[in-house]
Amino acid sequence: MEVSPQAVMGRFFKLASVTAGIGAVHVLTLLMSWYTVVSDTITTTPIQGYVITESMYMSIGGGIIGGVAVLLSSLSSSIRTARWLIGTTSLVGALLAIASPAYAHLMIIPALHAEGHLGIGIFMSYLSAIAMAVPAVTIIATPIRVEVMPYTGPYYPSVSPPAVEEAVELVQAAEIPPGAICGICYQELDPSATLMCSGCQTLFHKGCIDIWVNLNGTCPSCKKPVLR
Ligand SMILES: [Zn+2]
Numbered sequence: 001m002e003v004s005p006q007a008v009m010g011r012f013f014k015l016a017s018v019t020a021g022i023g024a025v026h027v028l029t030l031l032m033s034w035y036t037v038v039s040d041t042i043t044t045t046p047i048q049g050y051v052i053t054e055s056m057y058m059s060i061g062g063g064i065i066g067g068v069a070v071l072l073s074s075l076s077s078s079i080r081t082a083r084w085l086i087g088t089t090s091l092v093g094a095l096l097a098i099a100s101p102a103y104a105h106l107m108i109i110p111a112l113h114a115e116g117h118l119g120i121g122i123f124m125s126y127l128s129a130i131a132m133a134v135p136a137v138t139i140i141a142t143p144i145r146v147e148v149m150p151y152t153g154p155y156y157p158s159v160s161p162p163a164v165e166e167a168v169e170l171v172q173a174a175e176i177p178p179g180a181i182c183g184i185c186y187q188e189l190d191p192s193a194t195l196m197c198s199g200c201q202t203l204f205h206k207g208c209i210d211i212w213v214n215l216n217g218t219c220p221s222c223k224k225p226v227l228r
């Protein structure tokens, strides 16, 4: 299936957001009981995940790195770089998140030499960490076959660029209709940083269209060259 670069970038953004969202849930599992010490048949002491300092740092670190992947997905300039950067960042966050309950489970809890049983928190921590890895792996495994935009303008035998008078400009959008979305990432527009193509009137995030125009020099919607 051929997909446009903006659709691929939008997809990476969504997947990175899913990793970050699950990462936030993963951090919350630190508040749950990871192990319950049973001192005698009546007295039980729950140990929450955050009590295990190393696991707390690993889980929070994994969550933060998952969030950084979302940032990268809005800053990346080329799709191949984006896949590599966003995919590996998400994956590193997920692996760190998996290391957190594994460390508690395999190193800390056995060292306690205390009778007891694993709590729901450590299972939730494992589960959320593994769930973080799924979108990360999906990003890395996404095949990139970006379609070559067919040139629909008049044919110039000398391969000269389209006439300058056809060029469009990016202008500050005067107003944003409710529900309007960015023509590149399909996300909601930010009134303070929205640009409009003077030719086709399509609205874009400033960040999205800047990257696009740097790469292609044209409007992604009407394909006309953009004057800078
Ligand atoms: Zn956008």
Ligand SMILES: [Zn+2]
Pocket: 168, 197, 198, 199, 200, 201, 202, 219, 220, 221, 222, 223, 224
């Ligand atoms: Zn345009």
